[in-house]
Amino acid sequence: xxxxxxxxxxxxxxxxxxxxxxxxxxxxxxxxxxxxxxxxxxxxxxxxxxxxxxxxxxxxxxxxxxxxxxxxxxxxxxxxxxxxxxxxxxxxxxxxxxxxxxxxxxxxxxxxxxxxxxxxxxxxxxxxxxxxxxxxxxxxxxxxxxxxxxxxxxxxxxxxxxxxxxxxxxxxxxxxxxxxxxxxxxxxxxxxxxxxxxxxxxxxxxxxxxxxxxxxxxxxxxxxxxxxxxxxxxxxxxxxxxxxxxxxxxxxx
Numbered sequence: 001x002x003x004x005x006x007x008x009x010x011x012x013x014x015x016x017x018x019x020x021x022x023x024x025x026x027x028x029x030x031x032x033x034x035x036x037x038x039x040x041x042x043x044x045x046x047x048x049x050x051x052x053x054x055x056x057x058x059x060x061x062x063x064x065x066x067x068x069x070x071x072x073x074x075x076x077x078x079x080x081x082x083x084x085x086x087x088x089x090x091x092x093x094x095x096x097x098x099x100x101x102x103x104x105x106x107x108x109x110x111x112x113x114x115x116x117x118x119x120x121x122x123x124x125x126x127x128x129x130x131x132x133x134x135x136x137x138x139x140x141x142x143x144x145x146x147x148x149x150x151x152x153x154x155x156x157x158x159x160x161x162x163x164x165x166x167x168x169x170x171x172x173x174x175x176x177x178x179x180x181x182x183x184x185x186x187x188x189x190x191x192x193x194x195x196x197x198x199x200x201x202x203x204x205x206x207x208x209x210x211x212x213x214x215x216x217x218x219x220x221x222x223x224x225x226x227x228x229x230x231x232x233x234x235x236x237x238x239x240x241x242x243x244x245x246x247x248x249x250x251x252x253x
Contacts, residue, residue, distance in 0.1 A: 021048070023101050025050075029054050036222075037107060039224075040228055045072075049074075050073065051097070054079070081108055082130075106139060107157045108134060108138075109130055135157075136182060147190070153196045156182065158183070199245070204219070205222070233245065
C-alpha cells in the first residue's frame with residue numbers, strides 16, 4: 001500500500017498509522033476548532049471516516065456535508081456529553097456504525113470566566129464538567145476497545161490556560177490544568193500498549209466564542225492552523241508520539 005500523500009502545503013508526508021480508512025471521532029465538531037479539525041482530516045487523510053459529535057445537530061450536519069464534499073465519510077452523533085448515559089450510547093453507536101475507532105479527539109469544551117470570589121460553586125463545578133469531567137467520560141467510553149486492539153490515538157484539548165494562572169479565569173484554568181494532568185496520567189497508563197496520547201495547548205484562536213468580546217480577530221490564530229497540528233501528530237510514524245503541543249498567537253508573544 002502506498003501510504004504517502006500530499007498535505008495541504010504540497011509536501012509529502014507519511015500516513016504511518018497504516019490504516020487505509022481510519023475512523024476519527026471529533027467531539028465539539030459543530031464549530032470553531034472542532035469543525036476545522038474535521039475538515040482538515042477530511043482534506044488531508046485519504047479515506048478518513050469521521051464521527052462528528054456535538055449537541056447541535058443542525059450545525060453538525062453542515063460540517064458533515066463539507067467533509068463529504070471533500071471526499072470523506074462523515075456521520076453525525078448529536079450527544080449531550082454532560083449525560084453519562086448518552087456518552088456510553090455514543091460509544092456504542094460509533095462502534096456499531098464503523099466497527100472500531102482509530103483516533104479520539106477530545107475537543108469539546110466551553111470557556112467561562114469569573115473571579116474566584118464571585119463565581120458560585122455550582123458554576124465552578126459546571127466549568128470542570130464541561131472541560132474536564134466530560135473529557136474523562138468520553139475517553140473512558142472509547143478507550144477499552146483501543147486497548148483490546150492494541151492501537152489508537154487519543155488527543156486531549158487543553159489550553160495555554162492549562163499552563164499558567166490567569167486572573168478571572170479560576171475555573172477554566174483549573175479545568176485545563178486538570179486536562180494536562182489527566183493526559184500525563186493516561187499516557188503513563190497506556191505506555192507500551194500501542195496507544196499514543198497527545199495534549200494540545202492552543203492560545204487565543206479565532207472562533208465564535210470571541211464574538212462581541214472586542215478582541216481583534218487578526219491577533220488570534222486561525223482554527224485551521226490549530227487543526228493541522230492534530231493531523232500532523234496523527235501522521236507521524238507510530239515509533240513516535242508528540243506528547244504536548246503548545247501554540248500561541250504570534251501577536252501575543
